[in-house]
Amino acid sequence: MEQVAFIxxxxxxxxxxxxxxxxxxxxxxxxxxxxxxxxxxxxxxxxALAGALALVLLGVSSWLSDNGQExxxxxxxxxxxxxxxxxxxxxxQRGRSLRHELERGAAQQVKGSNWWGLLLLVMIAVxxxxxxxxxxxxxxxxxxxxxxxAWSxALAGAVGFALALLTxxxxxxxxxxITWRRFFKLTEALLLLLAxxxxxxxxxxxxxxxxxxxLVDPIWNSxxxxxxxxxxxxxxxxxxxxxxxxxxxxxxxxxxxxxxVFVLLNRTGARFTQTSRASTVAAS
Numbered sequence: 365m366e367q368v369a370f371i372x373x374x375x376x377x378x379x380x381x382x383x384x385x386x387x388x389x390x391x392x393x394x395x396x397x398x399x400x401x402x403x404x405x406x407x408x409x410x411x412a413l414a415g416a417l418a419l420v421l422l423g424v425s426s427w428l429s430d431n432g433q434e435x436x437x438x439x440x441x442x443x444x445x446x447x448x449x450x451x452x453x454x455x456x457q458r459g460r461s462l463r464h465e466l467e468r469g470a471a472q473q474v475k476g477s478n479w480w481g482l483l484l485l486v487m488i489a490v491x492x493x494x495x496x497x498x499x500x501x502x503x504x505x506x507x508x509x510x511x512x513x514a515w516s517x518a519l520a521g522a523v524g525f526a527l528a529l530l531t532x533x534x535x536x537x538x539x540x541x542i543t544w545r546r547f548f549k550l551t552e553a554l555l556l557l558l559a560x561x562x563x564x565x566x567x568x569x570x571x572x573x574x575x576x577x578x579l580v581d582p583i584w585n586s587x588x589x590x591x592x593x594x595x596x597x598x599x600x601x602x603x604x605x606x607x608x609x610x611x612x613x614x615x616x617x618x619x620x621x622x623x624x625v626f627v628l629l630n631r632t633g634a635r636f637t638q639t640s641r642a643s644t645v646a647a648s
Contacts, residue, residue: 366599367561368521369521373525375494376493376525377528378493379490379494380532382486384536385467386467390403399482405483406489410493410494411491413495414490434569434572435573444502445560445566445621452552452556452629453632466489473485531547558603560622561605563605563618571611578611578612579611579613580612582611583611584609584610
């Protein structure tokens with residue numbers, strides 16, 4: 365349940381940031397006031413698209429056989445892992461210019477009184493965050509939840525959204541300790557850990573389907589030190605892919621994941637530094 369609350373919290377804060385930037389810009393301009401209702405229309409349309417994706421995923425899962433569901437859950441876990449990494453890299457590259465890009469896009473639509481274009485801009489932005497949330501959550505949650513589990517998931521989602529509203533309000537107040545930069549740094553690390561857990565879950569499904577060989581299973585037994593089914597071990601299992609009885613193939617892929625992430629983050633950081641220096645030279 366903690367994973368659900370975290371994902372809803374993180375993605376909701378990002379969606380609120382996008383909507384907040386556009387709302388502030390529209391409210392500050394005389395022509396923009398007319399676009400506020402189109403802004404909220406775009407938000408509603410984006411949420412509707414994300415909801416439609418959730419219904420499609422649930423529908424597809426319900427039509428599949430047990431073996432088909434195992435395949436579907438494995439694929440969705442791996443896709444969710446890839447999306448998390450892509451999102452982190454995207455925010456590293458575009459996070460600092462996000463406000464400028466959104467305001468420029470909104471200005472273009474408002475200038476030409478293209479209100480449907482403004483609605484489309486908002487819809488795409490909100491649908492992107494909502495769709496990512498749907499895929500992430502499906503990658504973590506097995507299908508066929510009981511009613512009690514469904515209520516627990518709904519409660520976790522509600523808590524995550526409430527925390528997102530509180531977090532957004534605190535960040536908007538400003539401060540030296542709690543800043544948007546630190547928020548994204550912290551959640552970036554947590555998201556990458558969660559992506560590794562999604563990866564391991566997907567690999568577990570592939571092993572159960574006899575697609576991925578275990579090589580050595582298990583390579584060790586650390587349950588005496590940290591039990592993956594309770595306490596701290598359960599938290600590490602949910603958020604970092606910890607296994608007390610890991611197969612060698614899973615361990616190798618997990619290590620490869622972190623090696624690839626490290627390289628990608630370094631490349632993204634180097635590219636951003638070069639771009640910043642070039643912009644500074646051009647401005648001078």
